[in-house]
Amino acid sequence: MMQRDLGGFSDARLRAVGARLLAALCEQPTLCLNALGKDRNGALAFGGFLDNGAVSAAEMLTTTGLRTGTLVSGRHVLAIQDTTEFNFPGHAASKTGFGRSGNGRDLGLFIHATVAVDAGSGGVIGPVGAQVINRIGARPTGRKTRPAEDKESCRWLRAAEEAGDVLARAAMVTVVADRESDIYDQFARRPAGVHLLTRAAQNRRLAGGGTLFETIAAWPERARQEIEVPAQPGRKARTARVALRFGAVSPLRPATADKTLAASVDLFAVDVVEVDPPDGVAPLHWCLLTTHAVTTLEDAWRIVRWYRLRWTIEQVFRTLKSAGLEADQSQLKTATSFVKLVAAGLIAAVRIVQITLARDGTIKQDMSDAIDPIHTKALQALNTTLEGRTEKLKNPHPPRSLAWFGWIVARHGGWSGYTSRGYKPAGPKTIARGLRRLDGFLAGWHAATRSAHVRLR
Numbered sequence: 001m002m003q004r005d006l007g008g009f010s011d012a013r014l015r016a017v018g019a020r021l022l023a024a025l026c027e028q029p030t031l032c033l034n035a036l037g038k039d040r041n042g043a044l045a046f047g048g049f050l051d052n053g054a055v056s057a058a059e060m061l062t063t064t065g066l067r068t069g070t071l072v073s074g075r076h077v078l079a080i081q082d083t084t085e086f087n088f089p090g091h092a093a094s095k096t097g098f099g100r101s102g103n104g105r106d107l108g109l110f111i112h113a114t115v116a117v118d119a120g121s122g123g124v125i126g127p128v129g130a131q132v133i134n135r136i137g138a139r140p141t142g143r144k145t146r147p148a149e150d151k152e153s154c155r156w157l158r159a160a161e162e163a164g165d166v167l168a169r170a171a172m173v174t175v176v177a178d179r180e181s182d183i184y185d186q187f188a189r190r191p192a193g194v195h196l197l198t199r200a201a202q203n204r205r206l207a208g209g210g211t212l213f214e215t216i217a218a219w220p221e222r223a224r225q226e227i228e229v230p231a232q233p234g235r236k237a238r239t240a241r242v243a244l245r246f247g248a249v250s251p252l253r254p255a256t257a258d259k260t261l262a263a264s265v266d267l268f269a270v271d272v273v274e275v276d277p278p279d280g281v282a283p284l285h286w287c288l289l290t291t292h293a294v295t296t297l298e299d300a301w302r303i304v305r306w307y308r309l310r311w312t313i314e315q316v317f318r319t320l321k322s323a324g325l326e327a328d329q330s331q332l333k334t335a336t337s338f339v340k341l342v343a344a345g346l347i348a349a350v351r352i353v354q355i356t357l358a359r360d361g362t363i364k365q366d367m368s369d370a371i372d373p374i375h376t377k378a379l380q381a382l383n384t385t386l387e388g389r390t391e392k393l394k395n396p397h398p399p400r401s402l403a404w405f406g407w408i409v410a411r412h413g414g415w416s417g418y419t420s421r422g423y424k425p426a427g428p429k430t431i432a433r434g435l436r437r438l439d440g441f442l443a444g445w446h447a448a449t450r451s452a453h454v455r456l457r
Contacts, residue, residue, distance in 0.1 A: 003067055003351075006344055007059035009052075017049040018060075018344075025348035027436030029324040029429050031341055032331070050337040057343035061129050064347045065166045068116050068126030071369055072170040076119040078197075079128055079163035080176045080310050081156065083112045084317040086328050086342070097335030099135035109134040109335060111342055112155045114163055115313050115350055119174065122309050123365030123402060124354035127347055129162045131155050132339050148185045148258065156181040157189060164191035174292070176310050182289070184254055188261040190291065197306055200269070200287040207250040207264045216271045216287060219245040223297055224275065227304070229284060230311050240284045245271040246300040249289070268294035270303045312353070320349040324428045351435070352428045354402075359410060359426060361396070361403035370402055378445040379408055382438075386411040393417045409434035412441070 006018035024036040024046075037043030049055055088095060089106040101108025114128035133152055140146065148154050160175045167173045173194050179201035190196055203213045223244045231237040250264045267289050274284035288307055294300050321328050325345045332338045351370065358365050367373070380399070386408060387394050397403035410426030411417055413434025419425065426434075 003064060003347060005063070006347070007055075007063040009054050009056075009059060011054060014049060014052060014055060017045055018055070021046050021049060021344055022347065023436065023439065025325070025344055026351065026432055026439075029319070029326075029348075029352065029432045031325050031327045031345050032329075033341075047337075050332070050340045051334075055340060057130075057132070057340045060340065060343040060347070061127070064127045065129050065162075068128055069166045069169060071125050072116060072167050074169075074171050075125075076172040076174070077125065077167050077170040078117040078119050078174050078176050078306055078309055079114050079159070079167060079194075080117055080313045081112065081114040081159040081163075081181070082178060082310070082313045082317070083110050083133070083155070083180070084321070085110050086321075086338075088328075095333050095335070097134075097136075098338075099137075099335075101135075109339070111339075111346070112159060113313065113316070113346060114159045114175075115316055116163075116167060117309050117312050118365065118369075119172075119306055119309075121363050121365045122312075123358055123363045123369060124312060124350060125369055126354070127350045128166050129159070130343065130346060131158060134335060148183075153180070153183055154185075156183060157186050160186065160194055160196070161191050164194040168193075174290075174306065176306060178310065184251065184257050184265070185261065187251070187265040187267065187289075187291070188253070188257075195291045197288060197290045197292070197303065199307070200289050204251040204254070207252055212249060212251065212269070213287065215249065216245060216247070216269055219247055219271070221245060222300070225301065227272075227308065232314075238278070238281075240274045241276065242272045242274050242284060244297070244300055244304070245269075245273075246294050246303075251289075267291060268303075270294055270300045272304055312357070315353050315357070316346070316349050319353050319428050320345055324352065324432070325349060348432070352431050355406045355409055355431050355435075356426070356428050358402040359406040359431075361401070363402070365402040367400050367402045367405040371405060373400065375442055376400060378442050378449075379405065381445070382412065382441060383408050386417075388417065392420075406431070409438055412437050 004019055005015050006022050008015050028035055033043045033046045037046050085102050087101040087106050087108040091107055095107055098107040098109055110133040111130055113130040116125040116128050118125055163173055163175050174197050175194055176197045179199045181198045182201040203211050205211055206215060221243045226239050226241050229238050229240050249269045250266050252264050253261055270288040272286045277283040288303055290303055327342050327345055330338055354370055357363060383395055395404055395407045397407055410430055413430040415426040415430050
């Protein structure tokens, strides 16, 4: 069903411990080793695994990326990338190997992750990879004169290259990122076969004269539409009415960029501005740059829809941290062990979000993204035992859809099945609990089936 292990690590014993750790992460949404291990011996085994020099986060991420790569054939995949910070204030005496956090004072580090999402359905496919940024040593100087490879911002370029490699079987790959990725090098050096979709941050000079933002502001409005703006910390979800503009632009190479790069790059811009926002609320404004051709309204709204799926990676980070696994509360003392645990946690967080988002059936996604269809008969049998007598307690989703599978997982995890007012849908913790219980059920089912087959022979 789900990913079975974190890697081989050239050792069967380490592989087995890694598999147990991954299974435990899916059972309990936490990165606390004492909780994951269930007893002292289990916690010590997981701690020893993470401390072992033969175990690496790179192999864990390569293993999960290879699995994701097998699921993307023939699909248009959005490779959504972003960075999240882990900050440990007041831990200077108890932790080692951690650099500076974003505030420049506390210990911490950063994980830059990429997640594959189906452009058509919006469903999560799996992790693509991740990079670690650990700010150890003196602060670098000469930001404008250093080559791109020596800057932290190069993570955006490396992620695009990794997406092209890992997702090579996809029909199309579009790398989606927020404003930090608005780097000229990224457009000028994009990998072959990879498209880019980036929210603009720089008011760049354009070939033919003028600057990006002023040029776009002068374009005629093409259409208006209502879009749903998801909730964020300190901001409620709301419906925003936005005006749309789009057209072709050719940003010039900045004076500080490598002179071997192209003098300009040909892109398309899609600009979305909220009309009449609520009092006291900053208006929504996305200026999106893309290598996709945008010549019609349909093209432009498609770009907006793809960009809106960027919030998926924020959901993954929330599940990895405050809303689920609580990675930022980890008591691990060394940065090397912590990074390995976070790599494993990222795999579990992506899977939990994948099923949680698909649970209501609005994402038309096949269950094969989350579980091998070989388990269909077992799932059908389990579904029968979980359904109630009334229609409200029947699984309402098409068999073999991810929503159908998610309903089974949620019910197996203790969700009541009710969706009327006053009842909450299954959340990440319930999904995680259901996955672990399901793993045991499937193992027992297939063992019993094999035994019956042997007896019949």
